Amino acid sequence: MTEPLRVLLADDQTLVRTGFRMILGADGMDVVAEAANGAEAVEAVRRTRPDVVLMDIRMPGTDGLEATRRILTGAPGEPRVIILTTFDLDRYVYAALSAGASGFLLKDVTPEHLTVAVRTVRTGDALLAPAITRRLVQRFARRGTDTVAPHRDLASLTPREMEVFGLLARGLSNAELATRLHLAETTVKTHVARILAKLGLRDRVQAVIAAYETGLVSAGGQEATPQSTEPT
Numbered sequence: 698m699t700e701p702l703r704v705l706l707a708d709d710q711t712l713v714r715t716g717f718r719m720i721l722g723a724d725g726m727d728v729v730a731e732a733a734n735g736a737e738a739v740e741a742v743r744r745t746r747p748d749v750v751l752m753d754i755r756m757p758g759t760d761g762l763e764a765t766r767r768i769l770t771g772a773p774g775e776p777r778v779i780i781l782t783t784f785d786l787d788r789y790v791y792a793a794l795s796a797g798a799s800g801f802l803l804k805d806v807t808p809e810h811l812t813v814a815v816r817t818v819r820t821g822d823a824l825l826a827p828a829i830t831r832r833l834v835q836r837f838a839r840r841g842t843d844t845v846a847p848h849r850d851l852a853s854l855t856p857r858e859m860e861v862f863g864l865l866a867r868g869l870s871n872a873e874l875a876t877r878l879h880l881a882e883t884t885v886k887t888h889v890a891r892i893l894a895k896l897g898l899r900d901r902v903q904a905v906i907a908a909y910e911t912g913l914v915s916a917g918g919q920e921a922t923p924q925s926t927e928p929t
Contacts, residue, residue: 706731736759
């Protein structure tokens with residue numbers, strides 16, 4: 698029998714934690730710990746080793762952003778972190794995503810969306826729709842002009858992977874990428890997986906952020922045009 702998914706709740710509001718605990722429990726998940734601030738969350742993660750952390754940003758003392766940085770150090774077996782926020786363009790969300798969070802949820806999320814979101818990030822996928830991520834990055838990403846030279850790490854990508862990377866950063870799903878590039882969806886998934894591996898990225902959220910920070914995609918959402926493409 699499959700072990701229940703283990704979740705840690707970090708929020709300074711007791712009612713929020715209670716509500717989420719009831720929703721997750723009703724869906725067969727195990728809330729292994731609760732925390733009222735970031736410091737408690739970091740300690741609880743080390744003690745209980747959850748699969749997913751639901752992390753509020755605005756908490757007293759150590760906030761959710763700092764807690765996320767402390768939790769996601771790159772060590773094996775780390776949990777996935779979902780950021781909880783009241784506003785869909787919270788100015789801290791971009792920093793949290795950059796720190797390794799797998800996405801964000803508004804606190805008024807529906808029960809169905811909450812449980813699907815937790816299960817989604819547990820499988821290693823990014824939580825939020827790429828288009829929403831792109832909107833966040835366009836507003837908060839550090840960038841100078843639209844002609845910033847790509848970071849040297851992008852040199853590891855093939856021309857085809859650069860093409861896929863640029864379109865991925867604009868918010869296209871795997872199915873849309875397949876249609877746009879006239880490829881099988883399984884081939885697109887392979888390209889995406891290789892891009893993430895080569896650039897050391899956790900998921901599509903971080904890929905979108907990296908595309909903006911390197912200048913591959915501009916504030917207008919246009920990707921750099923590859924000079925050539927290779928056979929797939």
